[in-house]
Amino acid sequence: MAKRSSDRPRVVLLVLMAAxxxxxxxxxxxxxxxxxxxxGFRDVISPFRKVADRATDPFQTVWNGIFxxxxxxxxxxxxxxxxxxxxxxxxxxxxxxxxxxRLLGEVDIDxxxxxxxxxxxxxxxxxxxxxxxIEINKGTDDGLKEGAGVITKAGLVGYLHExxxxxxxxxxxxxxxxxxxxxxxxxxxxxxARGNGSPGLLILDAGINIDAEVSIGxxxxxxxxxxxxxxxIPVGRVIDPDLEADYARSIVIDLxxxxxxxxxxxxxxxxxEN
Amino acid sequence: xxxxxxxLTLLIAAAILQSSIFTEIRIDGxxxxxxxxxxxxSGYHGGPIRGAYVSFWTGLVNDCIVASPLGIxxxxxxxxxxxxxxxxxxxxxxxxxxxxxxxxxxVSTGVLLTAGVGHIFGEATFNTTSLPETAIVAxxxxxxxxxxxxxxxxxxxxxxxPREVKTHFAGSKR
Numbered sequence: 001m002a003k004r005s006s007d008r009p010r011v012v013l014l015v016l017m018a019a020x021x022x023x024x025x026x027x028x029x030x031x032x033x034x035x036x037x038x039x040g041f042r043d044v045i046s047p048f049r050k051v052a053d054r055a056t057d058p059f060q061t062v063w064n065g066i067f068x069x070x071x072x073x074x075x076x077x078x079x080x081x082x083x084x085x086x087x088x089x090x091x092x093x094x095x096x097x098x099x100x101x102r103l104l105g106e107v108d109i110d111x112x113x114x115x116x117x118x119x120x121x122x123x124x125x126x127x128x129x130x131x132x133x134i135e136i137n138k139g140t141d142d143g144l145k146e147g148a149g150v151i152t153k154a155g156l157v158g159y160l161h162e163x164x165x166x167x168x169x170x171x172x173x174x175x176x177x178x179x180x181x182x183x184x185x186x187x188x189x190x191x192x193a194r195g196n197g198s199p200g201l202l203i204l205d206a207g208i209n210i211d212a213e214v215s216i217g218x219x220x221x222x223x224x225x226x227x228x229x230x231x232x233i234p235v236g237r238v239i240d241p242d243l244e245a246d247y248a249r250s251i252v253i254d255l256x257x258x259x260x261x262x263x264x265x266x267x268x269x270x271x272x273e274n
Numbered sequence: 275x276x277x278x279x280x281x282l283t284l285l286i287a288a289a290i291l292q293s294s295i296f297t298e299i300r301i302d303g304x305x306x307x308x309x310x311x312x313x314x315x316s317g318y319h320g321g322p323i324r325g326a327y328v329s330f331w332t333g334l335v336n337d338c339i340v341a342s343p344l345g346i347x348x349x350x351x352x353x354x355x356x357x358x359x360x361x362x363x364x365x366x367x368x369x370x371x372x373x374x375x376x377x378x379x380x381v382s383t384g385v386l387l388t389a390g391v392g393h394i395f396g397e398a399t400f401n402t403t404s405l406p407e408t409a410i411v412a413x414x415x416x417x418x419x420x421x422x423x424x425x426x427x428x429x430x431x432x433x434x435x436p437r438e439v440k441t442h443f444a445g446s447k448r
Contacts, residue, residue, distance in 0.1 A: 009322035009356050016330045016352045023334075023345035024395060034344050041338040045290055052294035060298040067301055124300075125340045126292040127307050128385055128408050129347075129392070135297075162341040169341055176398035197403065 116266035132175035155234035155256035181223040204251040214241040304411040317355030320431030325355035382413035
């Protein structure tokens, strides 16, 4: 007797692959129920995740103690250096403070006045699919929306990529799909910077003039405009102005916010116009 | 218990574990692919057709928890399960080390294929410079969890499938 088509592995495999491709097409065409289905699933399992997290906390601590011991030591050393630096800063004289105030005034940094929600980092998504993405403990219940900018007091961190009811995923500035409009503070040139997967670095290679005068250490801030980020959020400093470029410049920016050692973040609630 | 109810229970439990404790079990940022392991084991224990169906749903669950476009993992996992199922007969009488190597290889292949398909669909989510390293480490780490999970997946997917019959030939060592 001939086999039914549903009994043939190849036919079944082809049908399932076609179904997966259909779902992918629906997703890329912004067919909303697909997104809602994913968010709903994450919302449903979220309470169970929290319970599992608490129940397995001792095991996680032991694991981190074994495999991340060096990292913890490095973090301790870094914090000790940071404390020493802050103590030193405290002791600086009035002239230094004036100079600092003048420099900040030149950059016109008032981003600390933005209305933000403080969120705690709870980890990274499971598996290995999402690099340069972190998860925070705030979601739509706290007024967060997809696309909102994420910063720390040191500057730009990323934006909200997925927002569920009680958690959200932040796409970090180093993610290869990350784009942000930036302005060079000294030259006032503007361009589009992107993440390239390298830790702590952004590449400014679009919209910048080949003959723009860019110096090492120049401060870079967000340019605002139609960007999801308000203007004047510190992005970082230029570490390679690519002065020898012939056709297209590729300026390397060192991010001012350390994305490796984050614990708390600020999610911007208001997106002010220029 | 009905097979599909077992599968549903397994997938929800795996999703909770993958998005809680297994987000922390990482070495240098590289982690365990629990749901990919379930796909591989379902192909191994459940045969190509049942393995493909289970893997499809496993892929969808993984797409939900890692917030990747719905269908990326569901496109790869059934193919991995069917491939594993086709190779199962060759591995079933092999030493444990060889079978473990097979699982590690399947996991690594799954990670690489997912990265490739993601890249085709414009999802630059993998760090391409460390991708081979990620695939190998994920393969090894995931294989460490295959022994305890194998029994659970076997119980889940092999309901109703005739038990294997071991044959002995005169003079053979087995």
